Amino acid sequence: MDVFRRLRGFYLPYMRYLVLSIVMLVLTTALGLVYPYLLKQIVDRVIIGREYRLLLPYLGLILAAAVVKGAFNFGQQYLGQVFGMHAAYDLRNALYKKLNRQPFSYYDRVHTGDLMSRMTADLDAFRQFLAFGFNNLVNFVLLTSFGLALMCSLNAWLTAAILVLLPVLGWIAVRFDSLLWPAYKRVRKTLGALNTAVQENIMGMRTVKSFAREGYELGKFDGRNEAYYASNLAAADLWKRFFPYMELIGNLEVCIVLFVGGWLVIRGDMDLGDLVAFFSILWYITFPMSQLGYLLNNWTQSVAAGERLLEILEAENPITSPVASYRGKMRGRVEFRGVRLVQDGQEVLRDIDFTVEPGQTIALLGKTGAGKSSIVNLIPRFYDVTEGSVLVDGIDVRDWDLDALRRQVAVVFQESFLFSTTIFANIAYGKPDATMEEVARAARIADAAEFIEQLPDGYRTIVGERGLGLSGGQKQRIALARAILADPAILILDDATSAVDMETEYTIQQALQEVMRGRTTFVIAHRISTLKRADQILVIDGGRIVERGTHDELVRQDGLYREIFEMQFRDRDEFSDDWLRAAVNEQRGVQW
Numbered sequence: 001m002d003v004f005r006r007l008r009g010f011y012l013p014y015m016r017y018l019v020l021s022i023v024m025l026v027l028t029t030a031l032g033l034v035y036p037y038l039l040k041q042i043v044d045r046v047i048i049g050r051e052y053r054l055l056l057p058y059l060g061l062i063l064a065a066a067v068v069k070g071a072f073n074f075g076q077q078y079l080g081q082v083f084g085m086h087a088a089y090d091l092r093n094a095l096y097k098k099l100n101r102q103p104f105s106y107y108d109r110v111h112t113g114d115l116m117s118r119m120t121a122d123l124d125a126f127r128q129f130l131a132f133g134f135n136n137l138v139n140f141v142l143l144t145s146f147g148l149a150l151m152c153s154l155n156a157w158l159t160a161a162i163l164v165l166l167p168v169l170g171w172i173a174v175r176f177d178s179l180l181w182p183a184y185k186r187v188r189k190t191l192g193a194l195n196t197a198v199q200e201n202i203m204g205m206r207t208v209k210s211f212a213r214e215g216y217e218l219g220k221f222d223g224r225n226e227a228y229y230a231s232n233l234a235a236a237d238l239w240k241r242f243f244p245y246m247e248l249i250g251n252l253e254v255c256i257v258l259f260v261g262g263w264l265v266i267r268g269d270m271d272l273g274d275l276v277a278f279f280s281i282l283w284y285i286t287f288p289m290s291q292l293g294y295l296l297n298n299w300t301q302s303v304a305a306g307e308r309l310l311e312i313l314e315a316e317n318p319i320t321s322p323v324a325s326y327r328g329k330m331r332g333r334v335e336f337r338g339v340r341l342v343q344d345g346q347e348v349l350r351d352i353d354f355t356v357e358p359g360q361t362i363a364l365l366g367k368t369g370a371g372k373s374s375i376v377n378l379i380p381r382f383y384d385v386t387e388g389s390v391l392v393d394g395i396d397v398r399d400w401d402l403d404a405l406r407r408q409v410a411v412v413f414q415e416s417f418l419f420s421t422t423i424f425a426n427i428a429y430g431k432p433d434a435t436m437e438e439v440a441r442a443a444r445i446a447d448a449a450e451f452i453e454q455l456p457d458g459y460r461t462i463v464g465e466r467g468l469g470l471s472g473g474q475k476q477r478i479a480l481a482r483a484i485l486a487d488p489a490i491l492i493l494d495d496a497t498s499a500v501d502m503e504t505e506y507t508i509q510q511a512l513q514e515v516m517r518g519r520t521t522f523v524i525a526h527r528i529s530t531l532k533r534a535d536q537i538l539v540i541d542g543g544r545i546v547e548r549g550t551h552d553e554l555v556r557q558d559g560l561y562r563e564i565f566e567m568q569f570r571d572r573d574e575f576s577d578d579w580l581r582a583a584v585n586e587q588r589g590v591q592w
């Protein structure tokens, strides 16, 4: 019940459909109970009383009741569906909205396949209960109570006799529900794991194939498929045990009515017509009773599914805009004050202090895993600091309106993600109203214009899922153009040119000089040649700033920067016969 209480916000606004549907259901049920009454009349008056002229009117009444009942039945099912669909529509929107608002840390933990299964299969199980389950439940209660009341009016003793088995029925139902609930939770969980395996396999198909690991992946899938199959079988096994009990109780009821009812008729304490009517009511209510199993199934599935939906809806999100948030125009001054960051219990950053003035370029250099990305991720609040603060224009990023902050900070990640749409739409992603000229200009700066124009459809070329069909360097250049077009006050290039060759990187850098003018730029790169022009270079090691200064200052110190510099210099020396490197050196006028 708790699941339904917590999800009530989604179905309460549409209760009018459910109420109308239930009204129709009551009428359908009431009309259904007219048959036993008519049957009694036919037996007592037409057959026993020999009033044959009444036969046709009674048959006419039975037919009319069937037609009206059919119409009400259609109405109640239709309205039930409308109720379920409206609620599911809102729920789907809320889930999607929530997922869009969740922070990076949430996506570090969840599995895409499992999320997809929650958004589809679990949502549908919940909708099914709203659309049919609610009505069936009400139908069950109504039919049983109406039926019992009618039976009571026919013969109280006979009704009391069949009620003896009711507590047994209730006990069995409750007992099975407690067994079914965990069984269905397992079914849902194994389905999520199965979807995760499929999704990861498809996403990573190139890696799978390149290592010829199809066999291993098939085995992994087989294992999860087996687990899903086994959990379904376990649930079916429970049902297998449940149905015979229900069948037995139904048949016992028939025996009781035959025995006690027959005895009452023989003694002359009950009319034959009443016994026939009693029987017909019993059959009428045994059907929904035998459906109790399905009802329970529907119910437990929807509770298990609802729990999984609530896990998304109620997931904590510490990264939200404060009520009195700041949403001004950004100048681009960034300050880190005593920043410490702990992730998964591990200290990733500590004692990070630095200031960048608007328009300056700051470079971060360090070994892999040193903490460079972790530093820049704090600026647009992809993560929040554990201690200390990050200020933009003197205002703590936690006091900025999240959208205003992120709209004015553009990040180009090492792995560029492209949507499966046109190159134009991919570049204009942060500025949907951009004109062709603006998009082409951003592409020119990112050194992407040339290869885009050579494609058969130019900017209208549709790139495959995740940009398949383009090279890594081409994707990076499109991502770069996307950031340039967004015209941010702060531009963060997190290893954004790692996939392009040195010559292209050089061309991009030349063009970026113009883009970087007037905006604060963070550059993370491994090649010293990329960083050396920065106003300030921070050398990161083990989550701390170990050196800082300009290129000239740092090469004079005997530290990590110089070590990296000399290493890169040695490489260059070893490959001195490489015509390309020589050409680039010459072009750059690098003084090593």
Ligand SMILES: Nc1ncnc2c1ncn2[C@@H]1O[C@H](COP(=O)(O)OP(=O)(O)OP(=O)(O)O)[C@@H](O)[C@H]1O
Binding pocket: 105, 108, 343, 344, 348, 366, 367, 368, 369, 370, 371, 372, 373, 374, 375
């Ligand atoms: N979301 C996270 N959850 C837990 N630990 C993380 C997370 N992100 C990064 N780390 C850890 O923090 C440390 C620094 O990672 P970070 O990505 O900042 O390094 P980096 O210097 O940018 O490395 P690279 O140059 O390889 O990109 C690593 O030890 C990493 O395992």
